[in-house]
Amino acid sequence: MSGFRLADGGRIDRRTKRSFTFDGKARWGYAGDCLASALLAQGQMLFGRSFKYHRPRGILGAGVEEPNALVTVDRGPGRRTPNLRAPSVALHDGLTATSQNRFPSLRFDVVALNDQFGAFFPAGFYNKTFMWPRAAWEKVYEPIIRRLAGLGDSPTTRDPDHYDATYAHCETLVVGAGPAGIAAALEAAATGGRVFLIDEQEEIGGGALSDPAQWAWLAEASATLAAMDNVTVLSRTTAIGHYHQNFVVAAERLTDHLPVDAADGPREKLWRIRAGEVVLAMGAIERPLVFEGNDVPGVMLASAARTFALRYGVAVGRKLVVMAVHDSGWRDALALHEAGVNIAAIVDLRREIDPALVEAARAARIGCYPGYAVTKVTGRLAVDGVTIALAGVAKGQKLDCDAVLMAGGWTPTVHLWSHAKGTLRWDDSWGAFVPDKTHENLRCVGACGGDWDFGSGLTIGALPAPKPLHESKAFVDFQNDVKARDIGLAVQEGFRSIEHIKRYTTNGMATDQGKTSNLNGLQIASDVLSRPVTEIGLTTFRPPYTPQSFGAMLGHHKEALFQPLRKTVIDDWAADHGAVYENVAQWRRARYFPQGSEDMDAAVARECRTVRSAVGVFDASTLGKIEVVGPDAAEFLNRMYTNPWKSLEPGRCRYGLLLGEHGFIIDDGVSARLAPDRFHLTTTTGGAARVLNMMEDYLQTEWSDLDVWLTSTTEQWAVIAVQGPKARRVIASLVEGIDLAPEAFPHMAVREGQICGVPTRLFRVSFTGELGFEVNVPAEHGRMVWDAIWAEGQKHGVTPYGTETMHVLRAEKGFIIVGQDTDGTVTPDDAGLGWAVGKKKPDFVGKRSLARPDIVAPGRKQLVGLLTDDPQVVLEEGAQIVADPNQPVPMTMIGHVTSSYHSATLGRSIAMALVAGGRDRMGETLHVPMPGGVISAKVVAPMFYDAEGSRLNG
């Protein structure tokens, strides 16, 4: 029990108590406290266990840089947030916080044994150790590592909160509301432009909150800003990233500071702000010092102790020792002394120190040890003393204390500057990188711009110590447990770039992104390498500045709003008739229509038999459709597709095959010529947008001389496929103005007329191999026409069928599905569609590629059919195929199954596959090794039913 509440001082409201729990125990604090200050005030020094060694850890900082005191806050089911930094958690009544990374309890932790064996856990330990034996990885190593790894536990239930999101525009955005940020905002606001001032803390003020002398000014400035119409001040708002052209994303926390029952509305709000000018006023973060025992609870940043005393009225100990290499440590010590905190001694490695500071310290009866360094901290769960030595190497002497403050100098917070690709330059007087150049309208003011007077100091990696580096437990990265000696080891093992050293040691890779460790790690690497830091470089800062909830990133884009669901005009009918759906691209499509207790196989078998024996209706409205119009329409299509189009007579349809310029199939579909200058194109359901984009590309950029217009008509037409031997009879009584007789309206023809009194483009086409029609009607009439066809179909035993049945029926006929039977490396010839390539055409997209050496070489994978030896075995789609199942592993795979179904019509399974040299293997038996055994299958032509096509004429 070390820390305590000072008799007076701080911005807390001592008349308003707040009760909360920490690790299940009832605690209390004051309004205005943060979780860290309330716990410190009650003597809590131990806040968590470290990641790797489970060492006891206390508070290091008073802001978002805090690496140790990570807590989980529980606000009810689905509202458990891990890894919150205790100094950044505002206290409210009923706050329920728990410490992390300890087992079974914070004071007693079994994994802390790791710490005793620390010599066995050096940098790269995991990479080096768990390599052998291989079999042990899954069963032994991985489960143990998973048990121990990770910071905090993620929630396991759905987040019930909702999150807001908005856009904003302003002339000036100021990030950080310390004195420099407030001054910049006031200046910008005076010009009349829109100003945003955002700050991550509970209230604006930044460093001024820890300096009572500035409180009067702060109150006045806050009131001025609040009164201005053109100024928006957002506190509890973190600018998480700067993106191109001054686009800053910021997350505002709206309710987490409130008791659970008072929290109303969205939990967070994501601001996307586009600003004319961005002013960064993000301040600087104090650096810890690297010495033996610098992670014992009670060792913290001097600036943090100052904030706890002056802002929260909390002394972090009863007897403090300051270890400084920088004037700011002396200044903080004096401010603490004035606030009533007992500073026993100031130890400073420097021999030459500003005499005014030394004089003031002596006047305050503070022991001064210029030229000394702390070489050891004693105590395990809390500090009970330090050893100091002249220059770190002379004989040590002990000082009693219960807290140690570190003042290692200051690092400007340049994160957002770096997000914006602003360059940095090394500044010797800061011992840190400061902003240099940027191409954005962006500037840094105050400490983050290197413009602040913290005094002067030494730039140092590890403090000098009697022990050699490789024997010391001096921590650089507290959150990832990286010691100075790990960085030494990385260099010794050959790592030179700071980016490699970072990844090998994990320095700076924890959730705090190295806010307190990057510079010290860099300095130590520089010392070990004997090269200046500027030659070693700095790792890259990336968004987010602090960890962010996924909820805020997602905003409204969840559940039904996650992505649009497209439904056809017949979708409601399908729902009423028990359809089981599947999503295809963004469309919801009926997959099958089970009756009674039918499962999918039974329903699909029945639907297939009905289509083959009577008639079925299918909602094909999702087909992509493009209207191609203009005098050059035929010429355009002739250049786009492999097939010849100029010779196609109006009133006729053609199967079109579309290649990329690389010669591979990318889409297909049946298209109709309605008039010399008008085509009705269809594309695959998923390919519609892609095909239109590609056609626009060629039309606009390669063949802009062609007079052609392209219009997407996918959603303008409802398409009802009526397929089966009785298809003509079903529609006959509904159609007007079209002669349906076979000789007048042959297969692959199109007619315009009326159906049910509305206009139709009636296609006689078949994707089933049966006599078939596709009835296109304006979408608004789709449901009415579907209902009429359904009613008429009752006389003929009609069934609705879904995509699964459609797949089986087309596979029985060997019709491909682009993207299923092709994979972006399949040419027309590979797919057995060489007939669809116009041999006499001088050019079309992809034609030149079809003559490339590797395209014409033998042995390419070709589409074939497979019939399993056991007709009841259905191969798995995607399964690999081998020629010899007895060859040693790894086997030579010669292809894979692309489509595979049970065919009710044939009473056996059928499959299609891409197999190397497939068409030369007709009659061969190939093998599909599966976990349950090897399945053998014979290679056949990919045509399983009605090869001569007689059923089309039904």
Next chain:
Amino acid sequence: MLLIHCPYCEEARPEVEFAYGGEAHIARPLDPSTYSDEQWEEFLYIRSNPRGRHHERWRHTHGCGRFFNAVRDTVTDVFETTYKAGEARK
């Protein structure tokens, strides 16, 4: 998020309205059959990938739908200019 100036709409619009279209000024040959395999490979796959000024195509997909060209610095992502398809390389 980038702001991109569409030379047809004559307005700067957010990046999400646009689709990137690869390197610009790679004209499809009038008669690809005259190209050797090496020339065709060059046309299909070989791109300049510069550090700095890059001529590239964009389409204002969720706007006017037009393809246009741009000069963008690949280091800073700053757009130097955008211009209509068919205009000379800038």
